[in-house]
Amino acid sequence: LKNNLPVSELAAACDKYPKPEGHVYSYGTAGFRTQSKWLESVVFRVGVIAALRSKRHSSKFIGVMITASHNPEDDNGVKIVDPRGEMLPTDWEPYCTTIANAPDAASFLVALDDLCSKFKIDVSKPCKVIYARDTRPSGLALVAALQLGLKAIGCEAIDEGIRTTPQLHYLTRATNTEGTKDDYGVPSIPGYYEKLANAYKRLIRRRDDTPLVVDCANGVGAIAMKELLEYLPKDFQVTLANTDVFVPGVLNHLCGADFVKTKQELPPSLKGVLKPGHRGCSLDGDADRLMYFYLDPKGGFHMLDGDKIAALIAGYFVDKVKLCGFKEPPRVGVVQTAYANGNSTKYIQKTKGLPLVCVSTGVKHLHHAAEKFGIGIYFEANGHGTVLFSSDTLDTIRNHEPQTPTQDDNTKDLKALVDLINSTVGDAISDMLLVEVILNHLRYDAQAWDSLYTDLPNRLVKVLVRNRDEFQTEDAERRLTHPADLQKFVDSQVAKYPDGRGFIRPSGTEDAVRVYAEAASRFEADQLANYLAGWTYDFGGMDPASRPK
Ligand code: G16
The missing domain is CATH 3.40.120.10 (Alpha-D-Glucose-1,6-Bisphosphate, subunit A, domain 3)
Structure with missing residues (x-):
């Protein structure tokens, strides 16, 4: 090996968590996620990877969250959180996948060594990891696997116990920024x-x-x-x-x-x-x-989903920024995915006149796109999202000298909004407080909020497939490149529906393919979704009863 890794400790620990034969892992939309019984070897290895990531980042704390979020209770998962509370950069993902799939201790060490060489990791540096888990019963055993990985590589660790994912992201950033000019808050749960x-x-x-x-x-x-x-x-x-x-x-x-x-x-x-x-x-x-x-x-x-939340927040921020009277107002923009309701996109772009970009599913994609705005609002239709303030915007707000009482009040509001929002990642609790504040300021009830625009009827269907890797996409997941014939069918079918839109994409968190359709009426949206789902099943479907136990 080219790097001075603690070989015997790592090999001995690796042997305690052998990789299940025949099981293939991949670092997907939100890290590794599968049925919990397959995960111990992966979580052990993620502990080692997180420690190496910390060494790469001048010994800053790296977060590890054990959760399968919206998935069924029997699933679990693990993801790595970067020092500022962001997701692991995508160029590390293939290395994580290779390390997780290494069949034995020897190949595990070689894969680790490759990672160290590729990213020029100085393995002699100290490393620190902070971790938490959700309430899944499988979490405890997975924490034990993680701890062994951290111990084997000699990593300092903080166990935060049972916490929400956004709390772990907050703690990671707050711990790393404490006492600096970027101080994100007291690094504790009461904080x-x-x-x-x-x-x-x-x-x-x-x-x-x-x-x-x-x-x-x-x-x-x-x-x-x-x-x-x-x-x-x-x-x-x-x-x-x-x-x-x-x-x-x-x-x-x-x-x-x-x-x-x-x-x-x-x-x-x-x-x-x-x-x-x-x-x-x-x-x-x-x-x-x-x-x-x-x-x-x-x-x-009546549902008010991530798109409605984004529309509410975006409209509110545009007006708030105007009322502050900045000489150079921050540019407000919105990021969505292909799932965004067509009418929400129209509302944000046409009615509110805001710049909007569409990216692939996954917070990591949305987050990076939102960083390009002065105030970037990103939300997935499924309700995952937050607001980002660029460092220039934060300076603008901090140094602003309001000229009128109205400007003063609104600038104070904006400062408080920066604190209210957990910008590290989508945070349901912080977002809920934000929505409550906006409704309160605008004197909206839910119905008034809902009437910003009318959702096009839509339907999301999940199809279990033999191998989701057979489905590949382009254009922010709006079109399939494989199977090409299936995309031809989608095109011909969608064209038959007024306001019709539909796409098929592999899930990054479940062994399934997701089918989305929208159309002018509920009946048509359901019908289109069912057609597309039926064809997806014919191209690669799996009988639910034969799902691996
Ligand atoms: C995760 C990701 C989200 C994504 C969702 C579904 O959410 O963080 O960005 O929208 O999975 O992804 P997919 O359609 O690829 O399965 P969560 O809440 O499960 O962590």
């Missing part, structure tokens, strides 16, 4: 709650009494919401639902942000809890996604 709650208090005007029901997906978000309420004003009226954090089998089951988005219906557990006129929202299993909804006076369900 996180205090930062959010203080910003909320600075922003909120007199609150009306319309209650908010929060569906916590029976996940770690329930713990965080309960803790946060201790820091918020007592008049923050909220009912927490689906808080059975340690009851087996209920995580994300018939509840949570993914259920709401894919089923487009009220979680059954909220029937009778959410009343017409109330606002409801759902978190997902690790509280990084947010979905709002309400019932109209007749009890009809």
Whole structure:
């Protein structure tokens, strides 16, 4: 080996977590994710990779989060968080994949050595990792595997226990920036709650009494919401639902942000809890996604998804920036994915006149695109998103000298908004407070917010396939390059529907292919989605009963 790795410690530890034969791993949309029983060897190896990433980053803390977020409870996953709370850069991903798939200790060491050489890692440097997990029962065994990986490479480690994914991202950044000019806040969980709650208090005007029901997906978000309420004003009226954090089998089951988005219906557990006129929202299993909804006076369900959240936030920020009276106002822009509803894109581009870009699914893609704006708002339709402020924008806000009381008030608001928003990654809890503040400032109820634009009816379908790698895409995942004949079918079918749009893409978090369709009517959107799903199945479908156990 070319690098001075602790070979015998790493080899001995690797032998304790042998790679399951025949199982192929890949670092996908959100790290490694699969059924939890396949993951121990991977998590052990991720511990070592995270430590090497820390060495590469002048011994800064690297985050490791053990979660499978919206996936079923039996799944789990692991992802690496960079020093500023961002996702691991994509040029490390193929190396992670190779390391995870190395069949034995010898090839594992060679793969590690390649990584060190490629990225010129000085292995003699110290390394530090901070980690957490969600509430999945499999998390504990995976933490043990992670700890062995960290120990084998001699890594200093902080165990944050059970936390939301965005909390781990916050802690990573806050720990690394403490006492610097980029200080992100007190690097502790109370520090996180205090930062959010203080910003909320600075922003909120007199609150009306319309209650908010929060569906916590029976996940770690329930713990965080309960803790946060201790820091918020007592008049923050909220009912927490689906808080059975340690009851087996209920995580994300018939509840949570993914259920709401894919089923487009009220979680059954909220029937009778959410009343017409109330606002409801759902978190997902690790509280990084947010979905709002309400019932109209007749009890009809209306969803306010990531696109509606982005539209609300974008419109609000454009006006806020104008009211501050900056000499050189920051450029506000929006980033979406192919899943964004066609009418949301029209609203943002045409009605609000904002620049908008479309990128591939995955926060890592959206985040990087949003960094190109002064104020970059990114949201996936599934409710995953946040707002980024460039360092120039932060300087502009900090150094601004308002000339009128209105400019002064709005600049103060903007400063508090910077603190309210967890810019490291989409954070359902921070986003929820942001939405609540904006609705409060604009005096909107859910219906007024919903009327910004009317969603084109749409349908998202999941098709289990033999091998999702057989499906490859281009143009921000809007077109298939393989199977080419399937794309021809999509084109011919979509052309038959007024306002029709549809695409097929492999999931990066589940062994499945996702099919999306929208059209002028609900019937047509469903019909188009079903046609496309049927064809996808014919091209590569797998009987659900034959899914590997
Ligand atoms: C993760 C990613 C999201 C992505 C979602 C679905 O969310 O962080 O960016 O939209 O998976 O991805 P795919 O369609 O590729 O399976 P989460 O909330 O599960 O971490």
